[in-house]
Amino acid sequence: MTTRTYDAIVVGARCAGSPTAMLLARKGYNVLVVDQAIFPSDTISTHLIHPPGVAALQKWGLLDKVVATECPPIETYVFDFGPFTISGAPGTAEAPVAYAPRRTVLDKLLVDAASEAGAEIREGFTVEAVEVEDGRVAGVRGRSRSGGTVTERAQVVIGADGRHSVVARTVAPEQYNEKPQLLAGYYSYWRGLPMEGRFETYIRPDRGIGAWPTNDDLTLVIGGWPVAEFYANKRDIEGNFLKMLDLAPSFAERVRGASREEKFVGTAVFNYFRKPYGPGWALVGDAGYNKDFITAQGIQDAFRDAELCATALDETFTGARTFDVAMGEYQSARDQQVLPMFEFTTLLATLEPPPPELQQLLGAVHGNQEAMDQFARINSGVTSPADFFAEENVQRILDGAAQPTG
Numbered sequence: 001m002t003t004r005t006y007d008a009i010v011v012g013a014r015c016a017g018s019p020t021a022m023l024l025a026r027k028g029y030n031v032l033v034v035d036q037a038i039f040p041s042d043t044i045s046t047h048l049i050h051p052p053g054v055a056a057l058q059k060w061g062l063l064d065k066v067v068a069t070e071c072p073p074i075e076t077y078v079f080d081f082g083p084f085t086i087s088g089a090p091g092t093a094e095a096p097v098a099y100a101p102r103r104t105v106l107d108k109l110l111v112d113a114a115s116e117a118g119a120e121i122r123e124g125f126t127v128e129a130v131e132v133e134d135g136r137v138a139g140v141r142g143r144s145r146s147g148g149t150v151t152e153r154a155q156v157v158i159g160a161d162g163r164h165s166v167v168a169r170t171v172a173p174e175q176y177n178e179k180p181q182l183l184a185g186y187y188s189y190w191r192g193l194p195m196e197g198r199f200e201t202y203i204r205p206d207r208g209i210g211a212w213p214t215n216d217d218l219t220l221v222i223g224g225w226p227v228a229e230f231y232a233n234k235r236d237i238e239g240n241f242l243k244m245l246d247l248a249p250s251f252a253e254r255v256r257g258a259s260r261e262e263k264f265v266g267t268a269v270f271n272y273f274r275k276p277y278g279p280g281w282a283l284v285g286d287a288g289y290n291k292d293f294i295t296a297q298g299i300q301d302a303f304r305d306a307e308l309c310a311t312a313l314d315e316t317f318t319g320a321r322t323f324d325v326a327m328g329e330y331q332s333a334r335d336q337q338v339l340p341m342f343e344f345t346t347l348l349a350t351l352e353p354p355p356p357e358l359q360q361l362l363g364a365v366h367g368n369q370e371a372m373d374q375f376a377r378i379n380s381g382v383t384s385p386a387d388f389f390a391e392e393n394v395q396r397i398l399d400g401a402a403q404p405t406g
């Protein structure tokens with residue numbers, strides 16, 4: 001039964017969906033958010049939020065709530081390449097640190113913020129079909145855990161429903177820049193593994209390891225191997241994980257001295273861009289653009305999509321611009337911003353040794369604090385890899401005189 005027509009229905013209530021709904025609701029629109037999960041809810045994802053993502057939380061008035069959960073700030077990024085280590089500050093004066101709140105904490109906080117902004121939230125509601133009328137998306141059909149099937153209508157249906165998006169599946173958008181799965185990553189949580197404000201990563205042949213602190217005095221440790229080893233290594237995840245840690249012996253010793261508190265979870269993901277709009281629909285977050293998690297960009301990318309998409313839809317609803325013009329700008333702004341990071345991320349995710357020129361550059365970065373901060377800032381998404389790897393900047397670093405790039 002159809003009850004009412006919303007300005008927007010958002011499918012998915014995590015990092016992309018709730019902020020999009022919140023921003024639209026704050027502008028006074030009628031927004032329905034549905035998610036099959038009931039929050040607080042965990043998901044297969046680690047949760048490092050680099051300084052640009054933290055800045056978005058601050059702008060939205062949500063950072064204090066994250067800090068209040070006693071999630072520790074992360075001030076330094078450490079990249080251990082074996083022969084040498086690069087250690088730098090990931091942020092800017094305005095947003096100097098990263099945080100890594102558990103998804104049970106972060107996503108609940110985002111859902112509540114959307115609700116407080118006036119969005120209607122329906123948890124435990126699964127969208128079974130996207131309704132299309134005369135070539136235009138008109139609403140969704142779905143079912144709550146307790147009730148029967150309902151249809152809801154909206155001017156626009158926003159797919160914030162992740163990598164397996166039912167909205168994207170229905171509208172079959174153009175997909176581009178596709179790359180296969182590259183890395184299989186697994187993670188768990190340890191108690192008694194102090195990080196003292198550091199994100200640590202260990203880069204070894206065919207292996208990458210990362211660790212950082214989160215809520216409840218726990219430390220997350222994630223490690224990955226090439227996807228070619230995915231199925232073989234699945235037979236003994238813990239054994240293979242510990243063997244991998246042994247490639248960084250002093251870190252392995254710290255982990256062995258701590259206690260693992262949760263089971264291992266992990267996955268491998270496809271890399272793609274999708275056109276994020278069409279008649280009556282939009283995509284935000286992983287539904288529209290996905291990349292390997294090795295550089296931990298997904299949450300802040302979802303936040304950026306929420307801002308860009310909500311702004312474009314507002315312009316459409318107010319008649320300031322046509323849907324196609326406003327949403328076309330959302331797509332081009334997204335693509336322009338993320339493409340260099342996408343290339344950098346998918347290069348790292350191969351876990352192949354850096355090409356000789358990059359090795360030479362990293363050697364020159366090592367020990368030059370300004371250049372090490374720059375390197376930390378490309379990994380955090382503050383500085384575009386395009387700027388860092390620009391000929392002039394590379395030459396400056398090789399000459400031993402790095403200047404800030406952003």
Ligand SMILES: Cc1cc2nc3c(=O)[nH]c(=O)nc-3n(C[C@H](O)[C@H](O)[C@H](O)COP(=O)(O)OP(=O)(O)OC[C@H]3O[C@@H](n4cnc5c(N)ncnc54)[C@H](O)[C@@H]3O)c2cc1C
Pocket residue numbers: 011012013014015016017034035036037043044045046047048049125126127128160161162163164165166185266267269284285286287293296297298299300302
């Ligand atoms: C192993 C791993 C580690 C990662 N680590 C990091 C990291 O450290 N930092 C970082 O920034 N990013 C990380 N990412 C990426 C990050 O998880 C994603 O980019 C981010 O979660 C995207 O948010 P989203 O809202 O687009 O989608 P999701 O978080 O996937 O949320 C989609 C939501 O849609 C709902 N949904 C789906 N289908 C339906 C339906 N039919 N009906 C109703 N609801 C539906 C789901 O229940 C879900 O709640 C990692 C990813 C992986 C896989």
